[in-house]
Amino acid sequence: MTTFSSGTVVMLGTKLVAFGVPGAIIGGVMIALGLLFTASSRTGLEQWIYEGFWGVVKGTG
Numbered sequence: 089m090t091t092f093s094s095g096t097v098v099m100l101g102t103k104l105v106a107f108g109v110p111g112a113i114i115g116g117v118m119i120a121l122g123l124l125f126t127a128s129s130r131t132g133l134e135q136w137i138y139e140g141f142w143g144v145v146k147g148t149g
Contacts, residue, residue: 092100130138
């Protein structure tokens with residue numbers, strides 16, 4: 089098993105934090121955009137209701 093000096097561990101931790109914080113911010117933005125997209129898109133049932141047997145009806149979307 090390899091042993092690391094405390095300086096090496098601190099340097100590694102600093103680099104992980106430097107990449108982790110922007111990664112967490114980007115991940116949070118992506119989750120927010122995904123939730124917004126999901127909330128605004130129609131489900132299969134809604135799509136069928138709007139475009140069902142009669143096709144697309146003007147004025148409903």
